[in-house]
Amino acid sequence: VSIWNWLEQMDRRIVYTAVWIAVVFPFIVPTHFPISITPEAQKLYDAIEALPDSCTVMVVFDYYPSTVAECEPMTRTALRQFWRKDCKVITLSNIPLGGPSMAEAVTREIAPEYGKVYGKDFVNLGYKANYVAVLSGMGTSIESIFPTDNSGTPLSQLPMMDSVVNYGQISFIFEVADNATADYWVSIVNAQYGVPMGCGTTAVSAPKYYAFVGSGQFVGLLGGMKGAAEYEILVGNRANAVRGMGVQSLVHLLIIFLVILGNVSYFITGKYKRRIS
Amino acid sequence: VSGWEIFQIWVIAFFTLALFSFMYKDNPLYKVAEHIFAGLSAGYYVGLIWDTVIVTQLWQPMIGGKWLLIIPGILGLLMFARFSTKYSWVSRTSLAFVMGVTAGIFIVSQLHGLVLPQMRATMIPAVSQLAEVKDSYESNAAVLRIIDGTTDTLAADTALTDVAGGRDSTSAIDSLQQVTPPKPTVLSDNGIEMDAAAITVQPDSSVWKTGDTVLITADFRDTTQLGFGDFYSGTVKIHGDSTEFKLANNVWDGWNGMKFTHLGGDKYRMTYEFVTQPRHIPGDYHIQVDIRRNGTMFMLTIIVIVGVIATLIYFYFSKEHTGVLGVTAKVGIWFIMISFGAHFGYTVMGRVSLLIGRVQFLIEDWIGSFRHIF
Numbered sequence: 001v002s003i004w005n006w007l008e009q010m011d012r013r014i015v016y017t018a019v020w021i022a023v024v025f026p027f028i029v030p031t032h033f034p035i036s037i038t039p040e041a042q043k044l045y046d047a048i049e050a051l052p053d054s055c056t057v058m059v060v061f062d063y064y065p066s067t068v069a070e071c072e073p074m075t076r077t078a079l080r081q082f083w084r085k086d087c088k089v090i091t092l093s094n095i096p097l098g099g100p101s102m103a104e105a106v107t108r109e110i111a112p113e114y115g116k117v118y119g120k121d122f123v124n125l126g127y128k129a130n131y132v133a134v135l136s137g138m139g140t141s142i143e144s145i146f147p148t149d150n151s152g153t154p155l156s157q158l159p160m161m162d163s164v165v166n167y168g169q170i171s172f173i174f175e176v177a178d179n180a181t182a183d184y185w186v187s188i189v190n191a192q193y194g195v196p197m198g199c200g201t202t203a204v205s206a207p208k209y210y211a212f213v214g215s216g217q218f219v220g221l222l223g224g225m226k227g228a229a230e231y232e233i234l235v236g237n238r239a240n241a242v243r244g245m246g247v248q249s250l251v252h253l254l255i256i257f258l259v260i261l262g263n264v265s266y267f268i269t270g271k272y273k274r275r276i277s
Numbered sequence: 278v279s280g281w282e283i284f285q286i287w288v289i290a291f292f293t294l295a296l297f298s299f300m301y302k303d304n305p306l307y308k309v310a311e312h313i314f315a316g317l318s319a320g321y322y323v324g325l326i327w328d329t330v331i332v333t334q335l336w337q338p339m340i341g342g343k344w345l346l347i348i349p350g351i352l353g354l355l356m357f358a359r360f361s362t363k364y365s366w367v368s369r370t371s372l373a374f375v376m377g378v379t380a381g382i383f384i385v386s387q388l389h390g391l392v393l394p395q396m397r398a399t400m401i402p403a404v405s406q407l408a409e410v411k412d413s414y415e416s417n418a419a420v421l422r423i424i425d426g427t428t429d430t431l432a433a434d435t436a437l438t439d440v441a442g443g444r445d446s447t448s449a450i451d452s453l454q455q456v457t458p459p460k461p462t463v464l465s466d467n468g469i470e471m472d473a474a475a476i477t478v479q480p481d482s483s484v485w486k487t488g489d490t491v492l493i494t495a496d497f498r499d500t501t502q503l504g505f506g507d508f509y510s511g512t513v514k515i516h517g518d519s520t521e522f523k524l525a526n527n528v529w530d531g532w533n534g535m536k537f538t539h540l541g542g543d544k545y546r547m548t549y550e551f552v553t554q555p556r557h558i559p560g561d562y563h564i565q566v567d568i569r570r571n572g573t574m575f576m577l578t579i580i581v582i583v584g585v586i587a588t589l590i591y592f593y594f595s596k597e598h599t600g601v602l603g604v605t606a607k608v609g610i611w612f613i614m615i616s617f618g619a620h621f622g623y624t625v626m627g628r629v630s631l632l633i634g635r636v637q638f639l640i641e642d643w644i645g646s647f648r649h650i651f
Contacts, residue, residue, distance in 0.1 A: 016300045023629070023636045069634020070627065096325050097318055129330050132382055147333060187390025188382075203627035207619045215398030217390075224623060225630040244633045251629045 004265040015258065022254045026247045033249035035242065040213050041230035044198040044220025048081050048172065055171035056088040056164055060185070061106075062177035065098040067202050071176050073228035073241035074200035075106055078174045081235045083114040088160050089122040090170070092146070094131035094181045100124065100150050119158040126150030131181055135188040139167050167193040176200040182209060186217050200227060283646050290643035293635050399585055488552060495547045495566045496540070506573035509537045513549050514565045584612040 025031070051057070059078055063071040082089050091107055093099025103124050116122055125146040128134045137145040142164060143155045155161040163169060173195050175185045182199050190197045196219055201209050203224025212218040222231050225248055228241035295310035335353075339346045352374055358367040477494045493513055503509075513535070538546045547568055590602060591609030598606045 013301060019629075019632070020636075023632055024640070027636065027640050066631065067627075069637070070630045096322050127325065127329060128334075129326055132379070136382060147338075183391065184386075187386040191386065191390030191394070203623040203630060204620075206623050207616070211395060211398070215394045217394055224626050225633070226626065240637070244630065244637070247633050247636075248626065248629055251632075252625070255625060 002269075004268045007261060007265040008269055008271070018254060018258075019251060022251045023247050026250055030243075031246040031250055033246055035226070035229050035233060035245055037230050037234065038223075038227070040210070040221040040223070041227055041234060042220070043213070044218075044222060045081070045231065045234040047196065047198060047219035048078070048085075048174075051085060051087065051171055054086045054088070056090065056160075056169055057082055058090045058092065058170055058173040059103075060173065060175045060177070060181075061091060061093040061099045061103040062095050062175060062179065062181040063099065063102075063202070064095055064178060065102065067178040068102070069240075069244065070202045070225050070228060071178055071200065072102070072106065073225070073232060073239060073244075074176045074222050075103075075174075076110060076239065077228070077231045077235045077237055077241075078176075078200070079107060079110050080114075080237055082174075083110070083116055083121075084235075087171075088164075089116075090125060090142075090160075090164070091122065092125040093127045094134065095179075096127055096129070100126040104150060119153075120160055123155075123158050123160050124150040131184055132188070135184055139189070139193050141166055167195050170195050173197045174200070178202040178205065180205075182212075186212055190217050198222075200231075278646065278649050283649055286642050286646050290639060293639060297635075399581060490550055490552050493549045493551070493564060493566065495568065497545055497547070497568055498543045499545055499570060500543050501570070503570070504572065506575060508571055508573070509545070509547070510569050510571055511535055511537075511547055511549075512565075512567040513551070514567075583608070588612050 059075055059082070061075060079089065089107070091103040093103055103126075107122055107124060108118070111118070111122060118124075125142070126149060128145055134145050143161070146155065148154050149158060167189060173185065173189065175182050175197060177185075177199065178201065182201060182205070185197060185199075189195055197217070198220045199209055199212070199218045200222035201224070203226070206221065206223030206227070209218065209221055209223075213221045222228055225241050225244050229245040232238050232241050292310045292314070295306040298304055299307040335346055335350055339350070352371040355371045356368050358364045495511075534550050536548045538548070540546055547566065587605050587609035589609070591598075591606040591613065593602075593606075596602060
């Protein structure tokens with residue numbers, strides 16, 4: 001059996017093992033690849049920088065725990081940029097599993113770095129079922145949809161919410177999503193209430209949402225871990241996404257190599273001819 | 278790190294490894310992890326809905342006096358009639374209500390939020406920005422007042438003291454005067470320039486009431502002759518200390534009321550009309566005008582147009598794909614394949630990212646916890 005025939009019949013578990021090695025190796029020997037900044041990430045960063053200081057913004061945790069590796073660096077970095085500008089941050093989630101608790105954990109972890117106090121500088125509204133009704137209803141009154149915050153404290157007891165009634169007081173919404181909720185934020189909130197929006201999304205969803213940047217409905221976009229890494233560089237806080245991109249690049253090189261190898265063996269072993277005949 | 282946290286890390290690590298064991302082959306450990314995950318998710322979801330919807334938005338308001346909520350409550354209960362063969366028809370009432378509301382919300386939001394903006398963006402030519410200039414006016418003691426038509430809602434607000442005088446009970450923006458403008462930003466050596474006294478506002482030095490039409494004019498020079506396909510666009514913003522509203526963003530000649538006039542030689546004029554709105558928030562404001570010279574990227578625009586039309590034709594099945602229709606559909610397939618390629622590339626990146634996340638947890642948190650134990 002030639003090496004090419006062996007490659008054609010190779011056990012998929014060998015590929016899995018190779019990918020595992022490529023993922024683990026950079027954690028042992030740090031590997032760095034250059035990360036270029038895309039215009040979409042730059043636009044998002046610039047739009048947030050251009051916001052008035054101390055304005056009120058929303059950071060939406062619309063992602064499941066399964067995509068934390070891609071999405072959490074985005075929310076963490078956004079919180080840093082917003083709090084650097086002294087913005088008031090409202091967090092919420094349309095994802096029942098994990099969204100509210102991740103928002104709670106991330107905000108509580110980063111807030112002390114910027115001296116932010118819960119209720120005064122940030123509020124976690126938590127989760128409410130039926131995102132269409134939630135997004136529409138907040139246009140009239142946030143309190144009617146979220147009478148209490150994630151911990152059950154009435155919004156009337158949170159000083160920050162005194163001056164926030166509906167989207168009219170929200171200067172910017174940063175939606176981080178691993179699903180189609182971003183569509184509804186665009187079609188309901190951005191289109192009907194005119195609130196400027198930026199989006200961070202998983203790599204799988206990114207190609208779809210580039211169209212929203214082109215149409216001006218999103219001011220900018222972060223696509224997957226690469227987008228998160230670009231954003232970390234722009235904000236000046238290199239963390240998990242930047243580290244992950246070293247691994248990412250190495251695994252991509254491996255995959256490109258395997259794709260080339262697979263195609264070469266496909267032609268050399270004559271499978272191509274057999275298929276034609 | 279507490280003992281409880283270490284226990285949590287080990288539980289997570291166990292389930293992570295149990296799920297990854299499927300890559301070798303299906304096994305009982307994988308099945309256990311899969312079933313526990315499904316059961317936990319369902320239980321957590323039911324508890325969450327019970328607490329955040331049934332209790333806080335139905336039961337508590339109802340016992341607080343909002344008895345009309347009993348109607349959605351009953352409609353919700355009717356959904357359970359589906360479990361009965363005999364009475365399942367009753368649930369159609371609730372379903373009809375849900376479908377009606379959903380259709381009502383979605384038709385408008387999808388059309389105005391997705392279909393029309395995307396169609397518009399497809400038809401707009403791709404452009405590159407060639408040059409930009411900025412200039413601004415600052416209001417002197419400007420107080421933009423919200424007047425609801427009948428009541429001066431802010432008459433008693435002492436925070437709105439008029440610094441330089443001239444505020445009256447119906448003023449909107451008061452007495453705009455130009456202050457020293459920032460140096461115009463020019464993106465290239467051949468950029469456009471705006472004079473120090475470029476922006477004029479009419480009516481100037483007078484009271485702006487809600488509903489007034491205000492004309493903003495900005496004169497500028499452009500020493501570079503407009504090339505074929507080049508055009509001007511602009512943004513007019515009103516800035517305040519804590520708020521800003523864009524009157525017009527990326528508007529081109531003739532779009533959204535913004536006009537560019539050639540005054541002769543290298544002189545041009547931008548004019549923009551706007552009507553003051555009740556939604557404008559009180560505060561001190563200044564006007565900023567950005568003018569840009571853009572070049573049309575014809576090739577990119579043509580590729581987009583050809584791609585959209587060819588792809589749509591590929592999905593047109595009412596006529597056999599032969600002749601011109603067949604060739605166009607084949608071009609459409611190429612565009613679809615390129616799109617799939619982009620999706621595939623991003624999907625690989627996404628899946629690898631998830632693996633990186635788990636490996637990062639296993640190496641840093643789980644293996645890292647060994648030193649606390651051993």
